[in-house]
Amino acid sequence: MPIVISVVIPVWRDRALVMTLLARMPARPDVEIIVACTIDEYDEFTRAVAGRTGVRAVVGTRGRGAQMNAGARVATGDWLLFLHADSQLPPEAFDEITSLSMDPRVVGGSFQFALDASGWRPRFMEWGTAQRTRWFGLPYGDQGIFVRRLVFERLGGYHEAPLMEDVDLVRRLRRAGRLHRSRLKVVTSARRWHRDGWFTRMGRNWLLMILYAAGVEPRRLARRYEGRRRRVVAVLARAPSSGGKSRLFQSLGIEPDTSLTHALLSDTVAAVERVHGVDRALVYTPAAHRAEIESITSRRWTCIAQPDGDLGERMAAAFHDLHALGYDEIVLVGSDLPTLPPALISRALHAARGRRPTVVLGPSADGGYYLIALRQPLDGLFHGVPWSTDAVFESTRARASALGLEVHLIDAWYDVDDAESLERASRDAGASRVADWWNAHRSRT
Structure with missing residues (x-):
């Protein structure tokens, strides 16, 4: 039939x-x-x-x-x-x-x-x-x-x-x-009426309908409906148990250790937690590792799964996903920044507020960048970039200029990608889990 x-x-x-x-x-x-x-x-x-x-x-x-x-x-x-x-x-x-x-x-x-x-x-x-x-x-x-x-x-x-x-x-x-x-x-x-209150929910629904009829953008209404802020700081990560960080482990001369990648991500999450007045998101892969990712974050975080792809594809998708949720100022950082000062993220958010289309970059010592901030998705920014090379920062900067974007730089910072930067992180304030791992394992490295 x-x-x-x-x-x-x-x-x-x-x-x-x-x-x-x-x-x-x-x-x-x-x-x-x-x-x-x-x-x-x-x-x-x-x-x-x-x-x-x-x-x-x-x-x-x-x-x-x-x-x-x-x-x-x-x-x-x-x-x-x-x-x-x-x-x-x-x-x-x-x-x-x-x-x-x-x-x-x-x-x-x-x-x-x-x-x-x-x-x-x-x-x-x-x-x-x-x-x-x-x-x-x-x-x-x-x-x-x-x-x-x-x-x-x-x-x-x-x-x-x-x-x-x-x-x-x-x-x-x-x-x-x-x-x-x-x-x-x-x-x-x-359940939603019981949770929110019968007339509170009804009034909110009618207000949203009136605003929609008046031409307010649906994603802005969604932000209001879900109680989100205008600004979000997102961490782009792989689940700790799924591998990665090969350069770091080669530098240490040891086999990949999930406890270290877990410590790096957990301390990075803690660093983002110290930024005030923002929402927080963790954009992760592989998608099947949701439970592992959610165990690292609190319920206040939004966890967004992604399909596999190169770094540029994942970053572009992250900005699309976060913009669709209603965010107007989006900061994206890596998962190996356990000592990242909250002030740098705040500066990036402030720099992204300009009227002109702007890309904010935080350069790192290895020729890449540890932070990027945008107000809206810009797919072309990530095309043709030689990822995993020392030309990532300059290539992205050139792409931004070619697209007519204003480029704003904030202070440089370091990510943990070798033994030297790991040891530095273990000494700096804020990376308590990384310090614990280093103190327990440095005799092996």
Whole structure:
């Protein structure tokens, strides 16, 4: 039997919810289910859905819109149904969507919104959502938006913005044809309303909608929605147990030692923790090492997995990911800076504030740079750079000039890439874990 409906479920740290949702979904030969996850959760979800007929996992760039697009790209159904992981769909929903295939005027639709909580507050929220859908024709994503796949593809899918991707799609769908308003209810978890407060959350949602209608950029709204700051300092790292630092270990004359790479990254994380007034992120590879990375950082950090690639590709992707989260001033540092003074990071952030497009570089003694700061992604800055050579700094500086960017330099600092710099770090203030490793192992080096 051909697939009629492809259900796409975007997920982020939602395994328990997803498994509950899948267990309640009816087994139908005309329905396929696509779990759209990020790269760091792909192996986990692939194992979780193994053996379930008609269910598979796919990888998308982090972000609900991007993940739903990734699911839609592999879908084969005539209809796409985008369902949140904390929602429950009535079994009759599939028959209702299928019946709409006979009406070419209908390009998509949604269900009624319901919350899994008792009392007058959730009923009031449901009533308000029903009025918004009825009078303004703007269902949200937690109402189970469905759309003909060919129409979705013709419209270019979701805009991969960090917020309001559902509102944007619905607006475009209304111009393409008629939207069906089902009387069936999609029941959504009330956990966010319980956490934030019923009217606090409602007021915040309406404020965001008003600001969006007024033209405020979705990524700025996302920053407000998530409670993020404008500035972020990110560490670009490999998981300590995944290798790397070959030059350092060759200089020490020892076999690779995970305890040293762990100490370097932990002390670098601690150095970034000492910078005030910023958010913090750790951009890491390999993606499968999420648990190891999260054990090094606190819950206040954002951990972002990346696919493998050369250093330039990873740096470019890091700026894209962080900018998409709403950050306007982004500092990226390496993972081997255990003694990095917070003042240098603060200077870089200050230098990046200029009106002109600016790249801020912190040169290191080996011909590279230990820090780079930008206000927005600039892919061309990282093209054609001879990574892992002593020409990295000058090449990047030349690329910046060729792109018409103002280059601002801050003070030089050292990264730990050989025995001499490791010994220096062990003596300097701030690198307590590196000092402990050095004192315990220097007889071997």
